[in-house]
Amino acid sequence: MSTHHRLPRAVHAALEAIVGAAHVSEDEHVLASHDWFGLGAEPSSRTLIGKPPGAVVLPASTEEVAAIVKLCNRHGVRFKAHSTGYGNTSGVATAGAVSIDLRRMNRLEIDAPNRMAVIEPYVTAGQLTSAAMQHHLMCHIIGAGPLHSPLASATSMAGVGVPGNHTGNNARNLLSLEWVSPEGEIVRIGSAGSGAGWFTGEGPGPGFRGMLRGLLGTQGGLGVFTRIGYKLYPWAGPPRLEWTGEHPQRGVRRPERFAFHHVVFDTWEHMAEATHHLHAGKVATFFARTPPAGLAAMCTATTRAHYEAYAAGRLPEMATARHEKNWSVVLMAWSDEELQWKEAVFQSILDRTGARKLPLPPEIEGPQLANLLTSVYVARFMRMGSNATISLGVLDSSALLPKTLEVSRQALDDQLRPGGKLLESDSDHNWMWASEGRHFWSENNPPGNRFDAKSTGAAVEFILRSFLIGEKNPVGLSGFLQGPAADLFGPRLGHANLWMRRVKNAWDPKNLSDSRSFISPQPDGLAKVWPVLKHTLFRPRLRPFVRTLMARQFDK
Amino acid sequence: MSIEDLRVHQEVCTRCSQCKFVPMPESPAFATLCPSVDHGQFHAFSGSGKLITAYALSQGRATVNERLIESVYACTMCGACDTACKTNMGDLVEPLDTLYELRATLASDGHVPPAVTHAMQRIRQEGSRFGPRVDRSRWAENLALPDATRQRVEVLLHVGDDNAHDQAAWPQLHTVVRLLRQAGVDFGTAHDAESDAGGYAHDTGFRTDARRLAEAQAELLRRAGAKVLLTASAEAYAAFRNVYPRLGVDLSFVRVVHATDFLLELVETGRLAVRAARDTTVTYHDPCRLGRLSEPYQPWHGQWITVMNTLSVPDSPRPVRFGNGGNHEAPRRLLRRIDGLRLVEMPRNRLFAYCCGAGGGAAEAYPEMAQAAALQRLQEARSTGAHTLVTACSGCQRHLADVARAHGVDIEVQGVFDLLAPASAPVGAATVKGC
Numbered sequence: 001m002s003t004h005h006r007l008p009r010a011v012h013a014a015l016e017a018i019v020g021a022a023h024v025s026e027d028e029h030v031l032a033s034h035d036w037f038g039l040g041a042e043p044s045s046r047t048l049i050g051k052p053p054g055a056v057v058l059p060a061s062t063e064e065v066a067a068i069v070k071l072c073n074r075h076g077v078r079f080k081a082h083s084t085g086y087g088n089t090s091g092v093a094t095a096g097a098v099s100i101d102l103r104r105m106n107r108l109e110i111d112a113p114n115r116m117a118v119i120e121p122y123v124t125a126g127q128l129t130s131a132a133m134q135h136h137l138m139c140h141i142i143g144a145g146p147l148h149s150p151l152a153s154a155t156s157m158a159g160v161g162v163p164g165n166h167t168g169n170n171a172r173n174l175l176s177l178e179w180v181s182p183e184g185e186i187v188r189i190g191s192a193g194s195g196a197g198w199f200t201g202e203g204p205g206p207g208f209r210g211m212l213r214g215l216l217g218t219q220g221g222l223g224v225f226t227r228i229g230y231k232l233y234p235w236a237g238p239p240r241l242e243w244t245g246e247h248p249q250r251g252v253r254r255p256e257r258f259a260f261h262h263v264v265f266d267t268w269e270h271m272a273e274a275t276h277h278l279h280a281g282k283v284a285t286f287f288a289r290t291p292p293a294g295l296a297a298m299c300t301a302t303t304r305a306h307y308e309a310y311a312a313g314r315l316p317e318m319a320t321a322r323h324e325k326n327w328s329v330v331l332m333a334w335s336d337e338e339l340q341w342k343e344a345v346f347q348s349i350l351d352r353t354g355a356r357k358l359p360l361p362p363e364i365e366g367p368q369l370a371n372l373l374t375s376v377y378v379a380r381f382m383r384m385g386s387n388a389t390i391s392l393g394v395l396d397s398s399a400l401l402p403k404t405l406e407v408s409r410q411a412l413d414d415q416l417r418p419g420g421k422l423l424e425s426d427s428d429h430n431w432m433w434a435s436e437g438r439h440f441w442s443e444n445n446p447p448g449n450r451f452d453a454k455s456t457g458a459a460v461e462f463i464l465r466s467f468l469i470g471e472k473n474p475v476g477l478s479g480f481l482q483g484p485a486a487d488l489f490g491p492r493l494g495h496a497n498l499w500m501r502r503v504k505n506a507w508d509p510k511n512l513s514d515s516r517s518f519i520s521p522q523p524d525g526l527a528k529v530w531p532v533l534k535h536t537l538f539r540p541r542l543r544p545f546v547r548t549l550m551a552r553q554f555d556k
Numbered sequence: 557m558s559i560e561d562l563r564v565h566q567e568v569c570t571r572c573s574q575c576k577f578v579p580m581p582e583s584p585a586f587a588t589l590c591p592s593v594d595h596g597q598f599h600a601f602s603g604s605g606k607l608i609t610a611y612a613l614s615q616g617r618a619t620v621n622e623r624l625i626e627s628v629y630a631c632t633m634c635g636a637c638d639t640a641c642k643t644n645m646g647d648l649v650e651p652l653d654t655l656y657e658l659r660a661t662l663a664s665d666g667h668v669p670p671a672v673t674h675a676m677q678r679i680r681q682e683g684s685r686f687g688p689r690v691d692r693s694r695w696a697e698n699l700a701l702p703d704a705t706r707q708r709v710e711v712l713l714h715v716g717d718d719n720a721h722d723q724a725a726w727p728q729l730h731t732v733v734r735l736l737r738q739a740g741v742d743f744g745t746a747h748d749a750e751s752d753a754g755g756y757a758h759d760t761g762f763r764t765d766a767r768r769l770a771e772a773q774a775e776l777l778r779r780a781g782a783k784v785l786l787t788a789s790a791e792a793y794a795a796f797r798n799v800y801p802r803l804g805v806d807l808s809f810v811r812v813v814h815a816t817d818f819l820l821e822l823v824e825t826g827r828l829a830v831r832a833a834r835d836t837t838v839t840y841h842d843p844c845r846l847g848r849l850s851e852p853y854q855p856w857h858g859q860w861i862t863v864m865n866t867l868s869v870p871d872s873p874r875p876v877r878f879g880n881g882g883n884h885e886a887p888r889r890l891l892r893r894i895d896g897l898r899l900v901e902m903p904r905n906r907l908f909a910y911c912c913g914a915g916g917g918a919a920e921a922y923p924e925m926a927q928a929a930a931l932q933r934l935q936e937a938r939s940t941g942a943h944t945l946v947t948a949c950s951g952c953q954r955h956l957a958d959v960a961r962a963h964g965v966d967i968e969v970q971g972v973f974d975l976l977a978p979a980s981a982p983v984g985a986a987t988v989k990g991c
Contacts, residue, residue: 025598029624032612033599038571047567048617058597085599088571103597108584124587126577131584145644146580147573240582246880247907248643250579302646302876304869311863374580379644382570385866416865424864449866451567 005096007054011075015057015098018067023058023104030056034099039087039388042516043456045554053080053092053099060104062178062186062226069224070184072098078514081156081224083121083149090152090220093516100224107227110135111198115232116175118198121151121225128230129374130240138235140167143431143443145375155179155225156217158479160395160441162288162375165279165434166332167233169395171215172436175201175229179212182223182508191229198229211503214496216482221518222507236334241373244366248301251366252373257339259331260369262358263350264323268402271325274353275398278329279438281349283342285332286372288433293425293447295319297380298371299364306384316364321427323358330372381431384423385447389459391466393479394442395435400476401442405430407475408444411466413543415446421458421547422446443479450554457550461543467492468538483517487527488534559614559657564860565650566611568868574644575603575637575651583903586936589640591911591929592631595922600627603637603651610658620667628658629669630925633759633916634844639879639907647876648868656758656802663761669921672760680765683751687721693747695719695726699733702744704780711736711743712782712810714773716789717752718951725950728973732788732815735976739828743786746776753787755795755845758803760917770795770805777810788815790949791915793883794845801853814846816886816948816972823893832976833895839902839942840888841933841956842909843949848879879907887948887972894975900940902933910936912947914955930959937967944968946975 006026007015015024025031031052037044054077059065072079078097082090085101092099106122112135117128126146128139142153142161150170153159155177159170167173176190176198189212192198193205201209212222237255245251254260265271278284290298296319300306309315317323331346333339350356360368371377382388391411394404408428415422416429423429429446444466448459467485470478471492481489490497500519504511511521526533537546559566581587588594593602600609606628612618638652662668675685682689695715704712713736719725736743754769773796777785785807787793796812813821822828842848854875861871884906891899904910913919913929934956937945945967947953957969 023597025600025623027600027621027623028618029605029609029612029627030598030600032618033571033605033608036569036571036608037567048612048615056598085571085573101598123584124577124581126579126581127584127587130581130587144572147577241580243580247639247878248646301642301878302869302874303648303867304874305646307863307867307869370580376580377644379570379572379574382572383645383648386568386868387866418865420865423866447866449862452862455866 005052005054007077007096007098008075011071011077012055014071015055015068018071019057019059019064024055026055034082034088034091036088036091037450038091039089039382043387043450043460043554045450045453045456049091051092051095054096056099056101058101058104062180065100065224065226066180066184066186068098068100069180069182072512073183073510076510076512078512080220080514081121083152084124084147086144086148091516093514097514105226110137112137114199116199117230117232118227119151119230120227121149123150124148125150132232133235133237134239136235137232138163138167139230139232140164140170140173141375142170143375143378145378150230151225151228154228154230155213156219158216158393160435160479162372162378162433163286164441165287165437166285168231168436171213173231174209174213175199175231176205177201177209177225177229178227180224180226182513214500216479219482219515219517221504221513221515223513236332245363249363249367250370251368252370253366254369257333257336259339259343260365260372261329261346262318262360262368263327263329263355264358265325265353265355268325268405270353270355271327272398272401274327274349274355275401275434275440277349277352279398279434281345282437283331283345284329284434287327287329288372289327290431291425291429292319292321292324292427293384293423293429294381294431297383298367298377303383318358318360318364324427328368328372330369381445381447385449387448387450387456387459388445389422389448389462390443390445390480391463392430392442392444392475394440394476395479396439396476398440401440403475404442407466407469407473411444411462411469412446415458415462421452421455422448422462453551453555454547456554457547461547461550465538468534484520484524484526486519487523488530557657559610559654559661562654562657563611563614565648566607566654568648569604569607570645571604572644573602573604574640577640578904578908579640579643581903583939585939586903586910589636589904589908589910591634591913591925594932595630595925595928596627598627601630603641603655606631606658607649607651607654610654613661620662620665625662625667625669626922628662629672630918630922631916632844632911632913632918632929634911635849635879636844636908636911639848642876642878647874659759659761660763668761669917671920672917675917675920676757676760676762676765679752679757684717684721685752685756686717689748692717692720692750695729696745701733703747704744704782705746705749705776707744708781709742709744710782711741711784711786712777712780713743713745714753714785714787714789714792715745715750716787716792716950718791719788722950722954724954725971728950728971729788731973731976732819735819735828739822746780749776753789753792753795755791755799756917758795758799759915763803766799767803767805770800770803774805774807777807783810785810785812786815786818790814790843790846791951794849797850797852801855814850814883814886816890817883820886820890823890830890830893830976834975835896836944837898837900837942838891838944838946839900839937839940840891841902841912841937841945841947841952842884842906843947843952844909844911844915846948847882847884847909848907850883851877851879851881853877890972890976891946897975900942902936902940904936912952912956914951919955926955927959930956931963931965934960934965934967938965942967944970946970946972948972
């Protein structure tokens, strides 16, 4: 196969010696499954990306991981960690690199008294949730849903998610961690570094957790994380959720002392004001806003059902643009009295902001509640288009909520209209949720069609334009300024890219830790010409030209 | 149909790995869903991985070798990947369709494990992979069952070769016969003329053989003139409902029903009384082919189009198999009618039941994979506190019991009809010789 970059035989034999021959593969079909478009690839119409690893290797222990990394260092071979493999976001960036698939490392231990777990890379959020609930605890679940690896999210990516108002942000859920450095050294950071357990990422023991992940994580660009201490949060519900309804529209029965409301506002300003009060009042455990198209996907079992309901104007009320300003809110309480108090405060906030509760039929309420508690249906986002197009990444004051929508609409321009190149909607595509009890997250996710070069071109143009708008008129943190974008918008990040590069080059001097999305050792050519390019190319009147130019990049 | 014809489905697989896991697990220890990837470890063994393999083969980006064949055939074709995938992707990906096509492609090129080839030879020669045709009716010696090929009956009982050649299954068959007689059902069997229903041939990729067997079965039914095709075999039940429509073989002229459904219906309409009593706790294992795989398949002929700028949809209403149409409740409802019996559920049940490892040719070709799957299922059953694992498929029952015995797992394995049998009181029924 022309794209097969075989490892030197000595390297392959050494990998077999480390993990056993059964746990190394360079079979083309195995490599193809690590070369799949998935979710995290660069925009492309190619389904097999053309960057297969040289081998996939399945270590069972930290020591084996370290031995693999040292071997790669000796031979100058790149490597990349791969945990649950969600969407192949952790695919190698360089053809021929070693994909270190961590699926044999799946140990999970709940430390209930200390409200934490110790987990390995192949523990999924779904598994951890089911284990934690036995102890009246729950874990954070990022938007990817129950299939993702909390270890990967906590160590290596942004880590925001639907229940985040209660369960925080994974940048801050990470406690002590075990790390195989890009040169193969095993390092325990924080309390585990002094044999004191996994309860803190700072001392006693070496403490440089922030340099290893920052806010956005290094996405596999700085070694391999093999075990972490991870925060858990109180859960007042039952040890097991009770599921109702028919697959795939299954819902959960509302647990005792839980309330669930879908509330709608007449203006974004009122919604922002209510958000402030909800944070201040501390009565809403979880709250999330799903754009109308996302709600339509959650209310329907198939794309055809979605389309038919949309075209015929039969979508549930909540999934229409008329009710685009909404929060789905869960109140969780440990006693009847606490729930009564929360309900009363919640109602007073609605009264003050002119909001109203939208009644939901049981067949809608169940799946919605299931999604709020487990994020099980967020991945339906991927059903609405074949390309993930994500921008913004606001993590800031709820006062910015109206501006977030304004900027989103400005960036999307006419692309959501019939005949546009991103998913048609008479509203927007912002997914939002409250975070850490004090601010909110929003990401603008208009689905694209990667089999249509014009759609992919429009998506890339939209992403760049979003960042350019944010550069001039910031709307909170730009949570997706990763990889090459970090250099393009470095000044906007307080030149964080320069510090990221220093960290990368200091710890990975041979540049073998092979990430698609972390900073590169040197800025690429585009970064050098970008300051000029952005002022010339992205003028409004050149928009059609830029779209055509972008589309050409993706035309087969 | 070819792998290439299904490209529109393959290309939208997001590799999210939902095919490997229960959508929202109830237990951290029993959260996985795919015995194949649990065995083979590499993603290529998963539903998504096989789909990618098919795509890579069709694009000339992979070549067949022994390990590719293992990744495809160390799989029971249990359909769990397909059901789980639909949690979020609806009918966009349809993994099972590509898995069937991948096996058909490999089989047509002769890339099949020898054990499967051998089983197929036995089916061609004897009408069964389990035993010679002359032994097919031994289970019914002295029962004086009407021969439905010679005498018109209302109900044709398709025994299933997995039952007919397994002496351990005979008591259950005898119970079914006794209960049918108690209820006054006019039924018969095809005796030695009964053959494998074709499900195994289809699932292992031998589509021509499957079609031949299916057409023979349909012809036998036409000639017999029965109104009801009643089967005691989960494998045959899935073949009749899910496989035959894929092969273009029409059974719409008869009502196809599984024995658990049929007997439950007799009980609930007052034609049959079950007075069994058992002071025990049991858990029920959903056989894949009685459960999610028995949901009827309905052919669809249309195109996928893009609407709303990016949304991929079928251009006409397309029947989707979510698994809900399988038989999950009849065995449970029968069990609940047994006095004193306590039914507890395993964490993975109904649509998301974990396969025992016995089906789809995997047990013959890759026994270590099949044993690992069974062991995991037995441990899950033990975790419920049940004394007995009950199932409604002789293939599952035989395999689980063998593995429990071999590995010293302390749990009894029985069939639904085993539990109904001893205490079922005769209700104005004819005496059945030999039962």
